[in-house]
Every structure is written in C-alpha cells, then in structure tokens.
Amino acid sequence: MGKNHYSLSPWGISQEKRSTLKKPRWIKILGEKPPVVDLESVILAVNCSNYAKLSIEEQARITGPVSCSFFVTIYDVVWHCVTLCLASIFTVAYQFIQCSHKLLTCNFGKGLLFLGKLIPYSCKTVHVRSCQFLYWPVFLHKHTFSLFTNVEFIHRSSLQNHLWSSISTDLTFGILLSIFFLANTKPISNWIFSICHTLTESILRSGCVWLMGVPAGFKLNTELARVLGMVSLNMIQVYSTIWYFIGTSILGYIIVAFIIVGVVFGATLQLALFLDLVRLVTLHVTSLHWLVSVLYSRQIQALASLWRIFRGRKWNPLRQRLDSYGYTVEQHVVGSLIFSPLLLLLPTTSVFYIFFTMLNTIITLLCISVEVLISLLYVTPCYEIFLWVLNKTRFPSGVWFSNVSLADEVVVSILCSNHAKLGELIGPHYKNVFSGVSSSFAKSMAYSVLTGCRITSNLSTSMPAIAPWMKLVCKEYWKLCHDSILESTVQKKRRFC
Structure with missing residues (x-):
C-alpha cells in the first residue's frame, strides 16, 4: 500500500452524495450505541505518528554524521546542477511538443499544417507517445499521493502501471519489427516492388483495358468507355512513373525510418507510418474512384429528378417532401x-464505378484494420493480463456457497469466489475503443457505395485523450521535473551516508 494517509471516509463519494443514501435501520441502531474504540482517534494517531516518523528521519538525514557532511555537500551541489540541466532539457522538449502540436493543428503554420494532413496518423501517434514519455516526472513525484487514501493510491498506481506496461509492450514489438526489417531489408524491398507492379499492371491497367472492351459480355457505350479508360490509364501511368523514380531512391530511407521509429516510439508509430504510406501510394486509386463516383452520383441524381417529371411530382426543398x-x-x-441517353450511358458508368469501388473498399478495409490494431495496442491492459496469468485470484468475479457434507449429516457451507475470465478483464477496455463508432457504420457505408457518395476511410476509433500533465505551463512543468528528480535521490543520499 505504501506510506499513505489513512481515512475512514469512502473514497470517490462526495459528502452530498453520501447524505442522500438511505441507511438501514440496524445501522442507525448501531450508531446510537456508544463505540468501544474511537476509530477516528486511532486513525489520527497513526497519521500523526507516521508524519512524526518522516519528520524525524528527514531531520536525522539533514543533521547526519560530520564525517560525511563534506561529501554530502559536494553530492548536493553536483546533483542540483544535473537536476537543473535535466529539468531544462525536458522542459524544452515539452515546449517543442506543445508548439509542434499547435502548428500542426492551426492555420498559421502552412508547411506543418500540410504535413499534418499528409501523414495525419503518424503525427497523432508521435504526439500521443511523446505525451506518455513526458509522464515520468509525475510518476516520480510520489509525495503527491501522500494526501490520498490507500484505495485511491491503488487506482492511481494501477493507471501508472498500465501506462508504462503499454509503452514497454509497444517498444518491445517495435524493436522486434525493427530487427525483422533490418535482417530482411533486401527481400522486403523486392516484395514491395512486386506488390506495386502487380497492383499497377495486373489489376489497374488490365482492368481498365478489360472495361474498355466487352466486360463479361456487356455491351457498353464504346466512346464513353474509351474516354473513361484513357483517363484512368493516363493517370495510372503518370502516378506509377512518379512513384517508380521516387520509390527507387527513397525506399531504402523509408525502411531505415521504419527501423528508427520502431526503436524510439514503438510499433504504433510503425503501423501509423504504414497507414499513411498506404494512403499516399494508393492516392491515384482514390482519385479515380472519386472522379468516377462523382460522375455516377450526378447521373443517378439526374435520372431520379427526370423520373419525377414523368410521375408528375416535384421536390419541395422547403418542406422536404x-x-x-x-x-x-x-x-x-x-x-x-x-x-434516354443518361439511362443508356448508366451501365458504362456503373461498371467503371463498381471496379474502382471494389479497389477503394479493399484499401479502406486495410486502413481500418490497421487503425483498429493501433487503438488496441494503446488500450490493451498488459500489466493486468500479466497479473491475471500469474494469479487469477487477484481478479474476483462474484461469490457463491459450496455445501460440503460432513459426518453425522452435518452440512457446512463454504464461501467460494469466481475468477474473472480474460474476456471480462479486457472487454471494458476494448469496448471504450469502439465507443465512438456509429452503430450504423455498415449501413451508411453500404448506402454510400450504392449512391456514389464519399466512403468513410476511417472507423473513428478512440485514441488516448490529451494527458492532463500536458496542459501545464512551462514553469510548472520545469518545477515538477526538478522536484521529482530531487525526491528520487533521497534514498540514494541516505545510503551514501
């Protein structure tokens, strides 16, 4: 539990809320009886003795033996200088992260704003991981827990363990992936070029040429199919040529960047960078899908409006009827x-729209899968899972009585407890990840596909919120770093003396 402040008051419940609870009658009767032992006095005495013990130990440390006072003085001076330097360095890093985040999200930083839109997932992941790394002074500042009761201390300690276990797990996976990339750099490069060649030649170009002919026996409009096919082939050719010259020169640097970010920031940033690169590499597919979907949706809307003419109906935009x-x-x-011509040209537009919609949907599902994996890495309670594997009794889940028959027809009821399953342990954490996902996501996506509207490219899973310690001003954060480093050296100084 640690040396904490003790209290008889229930933790986490305000006085107003406690006063509204209706107590049973036997509690009132019990409260009217004179107490045998005054627990409030006992708790007060324990807290006072604990505080007196800490004060005496601190005084004894200050007025220690004369033989080590000279060395202690030198140690204090050197360590204070080191503390000032470390606190200043981390405060500069703190200020840099704050300024970078503001520039990435505001309009006055045009270059960084463009970077934030170009690789949004990577920028978000870097900011979240940097905020978690800057948590160390709060973790070392242990005297902030001395005013809380033991129950609240346990909850805060659990939060700390979850944060550091998440960072450790993320870094472990990142280092393993970096080692894999480092050991297989050449095969990975060849595999990437093979995938890009297959996507460009065997799927995109062959598919466009196939649609310009007689796909699956459908008789399409030759002129419109030729125009759409030539536009698609030209865009594919231009984009593939650009990426061929750029990719051959920077692919090695991209793999090196994957290795570095995996060691420094963990696997989440590697996945985020992979997600941004997938969006950049498949930008021509997304652009072609957007172009064909605009043509398809406008054609559907025009046909619907013209069909209302034959029915003698007119849309009233004021009353929406x-x-x-x-x-x-x-x-x-x-x-x-x-x-008539719009209806006859609809099959030609539809086959191109279906083709690019299938490709864009596959890319979207891949991005959504990676996004979900990143969110799961953030919220997985690795520390709790580790404790659950070691000892399941730490996580009780209900009690029950087991009847045991003894001699002479005597039945004894033994109180037993159930243990939480792994799904019950991690279920609430994973449920929070998908709390921001709409229940009609699949329905809206299907409607967008059928009507030619824009398809959502992300699932809107919840990311870690902005840490409260990132809202401190620089002066307060510097003081927090300074005090936490000094407090962490108290035990070392005692051993030195």
Missing part, C-alpha cells in the same frame, strides 16, 4: 430527350 406538379408537354419532351 414531394408535391404534385403539372408539367407541360414541352417539359416532358425535353425530359425524355435527356433521360
């Missing part, structure tokens, strides 16, 4: 002349 309307013969003729 369909009203009856009498169209003239000329309007029906013009509507028929526009409706």
Whole structure:
C-alpha cells in the first residue's frame, strides 16, 4: 500500500452524495450505541505518528554524521546542477511538443499544417507517445499521493502501471519489427516492388483495358468507355512513373525510418507510418474512384429528378417532401430527350464505378484494420493480463456457497469466489475503443457505395485523450521535473551516508 494517509471516509463519494443514501435501520441502531474504540482517534494517531516518523528521519538525514557532511555537500551541489540541466532539457522538449502540436493543428503554420494532413496518423501517434514519455516526472513525484487514501493510491498506481506496461509492450514489438526489417531489408524491398507492379499492371491497367472492351459480355457505350479508360490509364501511368523514380531512391530511407521509429516510439508509430504510406501510394486509386463516383452520383441524381417529371411530382426543398406538379408537354419532351441517353450511358458508368469501388473498399478495409490494431495496442491492459496469468485470484468475479457434507449429516457451507475470465478483464477496455463508432457504420457505408457518395476511410476509433500533465505551463512543468528528480535521490543520499 505504501506510506499513505489513512481515512475512514469512502473514497470517490462526495459528502452530498453520501447524505442522500438511505441507511438501514440496524445501522442507525448501531450508531446510537456508544463505540468501544474511537476509530477516528486511532486513525489520527497513526497519521500523526507516521508524519512524526518522516519528520524525524528527514531531520536525522539533514543533521547526519560530520564525517560525511563534506561529501554530502559536494553530492548536493553536483546533483542540483544535473537536476537543473535535466529539468531544462525536458522542459524544452515539452515546449517543442506543445508548439509542434499547435502548428500542426492551426492555420498559421502552412508547411506543418500540410504535413499534418499528409501523414495525419503518424503525427497523432508521435504526439500521443511523446505525451506518455513526458509522464515520468509525475510518476516520480510520489509525495503527491501522500494526501490520498490507500484505495485511491491503488487506482492511481494501477493507471501508472498500465501506462508504462503499454509503452514497454509497444517498444518491445517495435524493436522486434525493427530487427525483422533490418535482417530482411533486401527481400522486403523486392516484395514491395512486386506488390506495386502487380497492383499497377495486373489489376489497374488490365482492368481498365478489360472495361474498355466487352466486360463479361456487356455491351457498353464504346466512346464513353474509351474516354473513361484513357483517363484512368493516363493517370495510372503518370502516378506509377512518379512513384517508380521516387520509390527507387527513397525506399531504402523509408525502411531505415521504419527501423528508427520502431526503436524510439514503438510499433504504433510503425503501423501509423504504414497507414499513411498506404494512403499516399494508393492516392491515384482514390482519385479515380472519386472522379468516377462523382460522375455516377450526378447521373443517378439526374435520372431520379427526370423520373419525377414523368410521375408528375416535384421536390419541395422547403418542406422536404414531394408535391404534385403539372408539367407541360414541352417539359416532358425535353425530359425524355435527356433521360434516354443518361439511362443508356448508366451501365458504362456503373461498371467503371463498381471496379474502382471494389479497389477503394479493399484499401479502406486495410486502413481500418490497421487503425483498429493501433487503438488496441494503446488500450490493451498488459500489466493486468500479466497479473491475471500469474494469479487469477487477484481478479474476483462474484461469490457463491459450496455445501460440503460432513459426518453425522452435518452440512457446512463454504464461501467460494469466481475468477474473472480474460474476456471480462479486457472487454471494458476494448469496448471504450469502439465507443465512438456509429452503430450504423455498415449501413451508411453500404448506402454510400450504392449512391456514389464519399466512403468513410476511417472507423473513428478512440485514441488516448490529451494527458492532463500536458496542459501545464512551462514553469510548472520545469518545477515538477526538478522536484521529482530531487525526491528520487533521497534514498540514494541516505545510503551514501
């Protein structure tokens, strides 16, 4: 439990909330009886004795033996200088992270704002991991827990262990992936070039050429199919040429960057960087899908509007409903002349839209999978899982009575307890990850695919919130670093004397 302040008051419940609870009658009767032992006095005496013990130890440390006072003085001077330097260095890093985050999210930093939009997942992951690394002065500043009760101390300690275990697990996976990349740099480069060549030649170009002909026996409009196919082939050719010259020169540096960020920031940043690179590499597929989807959606909307002419209906935008309307013969003729070619060109547009929608959906599902994996790495309670594997009795989950028959027909009830399963342990954490995901995500995605609207490229899983210690001003953070380093050396100074 540690040396903490003791209290009889329940933790986490305010006085107003406690006063509204209805107590049973037997508690009132018990409260009217004179107490045998005054627990408040006992608790007060324990706290006073504990504080007196700490004060005496501190005084004894200050007025220690004369033989070591000279060395202690030198040690104090040197360590104070080191403390000032370390606190200043981490405060500069703290200020740099704060300024970088503001520049990435505000409009006055155009270059960094463009970088934040170019690789958004990597920037977000770097900021989150940097905030977690800067938690160390709060972790070392242990005297802040001395005013809390033991129960609250346990909860705060559990939060610390979860944070550091998450960072350790992330760094472990990152180092393992970095070792794998370092040992297989050449095969990975060849595999990446093979994947890009297959995606460009065997899927995109062959698919566009196939759609320009007679795909699956469908008779399409030759002119429109040729125009859409040539636009797609030209964009694919330009983009693949650019990436070929850029990729051959910077692919080695990208792999080196993967290795470095895995060692420094962990596997989450590697996955985030992979996610951003996938979005950049497949930008031409996304652009072609957007172009064809705009054409397809406008064509569907035009056909729906023209169809209402033949039904004698008109959309009322003020009341958001369909009203009856009498169209003239000329309007029906013009509507028929526009409706017929649009309807006949719809199959040609649809096959191109279906082709690029399938490719874009595969890319979107890949990005969503990586995004979910990053979020799960953040919230997985590795420390609790480790304790659960060592001793499941630490996590009780309900009690029950077991009847045991003894001699002479005597039955004894033994109180037993159930242990929480692994799913019950990690379930609440994973549930919070998907708390921001809409229940109609699949429905809205299917509707977007059918109508040609924009498909959501992310699942909006919850990321770690901004840490409260990142809202401190620089002066307070410097003081926090300075005090935490000095407090961590108290035990070392005692051993030195």
